[in-house]
Amino acid sequence: MTSIEQISEEAFSDRVLRSSMPTLVDFGSKSCGVCLANAPAVQNVADEYEGELSVVKVDVEASPGLANTYAVRSLPTLLMFKGGEVVDRMMGHLTRSSLARFVEKHLESGE
């Protein structure tokens, strides 16, 4: 199983902005029920696209600056980063298939 690392504000630049592959950032919090419900689907997608997609998570309570920087107003919000920029976002409850569809638009093979 691919490990989905929770990253801090300090690590964000290296792990996300300078990542050589598309990176999905899952903004959530421990008190967010929908975030917890989404977790298995996010894990499955991380496993499915391992090697093509990096997946990390940000706890907005631990890293409020990141949530503010990227205009995360509701939870969960998933942002797709490529080349250091946000290229897409998805919010709310998701399914494996809807998340896979979202991800595939931004992978090399889908361009």
Add this chain to the structure above:
Amino acid sequence: MTFDEGRKQALLDDFREDGPLAKACLGAPESGGTESVAAESGLHVALLKLLVALGGHSRDPESLAFYLDLLSRIPAGTNGLDLVRSWYAAIWELPGVGIASGIKSTAAYADASAVIALVSDSRSHPVAPQEWRQARAALSAIGENIAPAEPVLAMAWDLDRVPGASADVFYGWQSATTLQIEQRLGWTIADADRLRPAFEEFSKHALAVAGPPDKDDDGWMSRYSAALETCWADRSDLSGLKQRYDAVNAAVADDRAAVTAAARKALIECAKATKADSI
């Protein structure tokens, strides 16, 4: 771990008595309960996740009767994975509420049928992850706004790697019927957006009147509902929209009940047809 006769009876007894296995299964999906019950019982996680999804994660008498009926019909010696795959085929073909009937006249039918063909293949030999992915991508591309494509998309996953997809199929099927009803009755996102502020305002008011929800307070729901009704009665400007919303909700509730009943029945029938030596 094999789902042998002893484990089968232990699981049935546990569900009858609301034991630890039943509690684990019916807990929050993200709690990993079904995984632990699969490890203990020998049943495949995908089947357990489908079982509880079809039961609404509930222990009400109707759901409990369904769990016990299904579990009693799964032959000892199987793990239930093929049962899930056979259920996919069954719900695709069901007359009336079946998924194929909603997708047949759309541009997504061929790609959806390709997914069903892969599901059929998967019953006799492993399907490579790349094949599932290609089938999913093809259906995604053409079926993005076609409601009945959603449950079929959920079928396009390897159940050994992604066992939670089995429940997604059922939820996708329910969502698809909701969308189709909304389209048929002309209920739009704009309609929902017009009502949303009223819902939020009235809910706050009703909570202020009724107090915080208390499951030990038998009168709470009546007070809450009465307060809501008073709010709606004062807004004649929204009455037409609210009546349409209530009609859509009633139609959705009826349809979801029909889909749930059909889904449960199909799984029971597939279980009856499952041979003891299938895996």
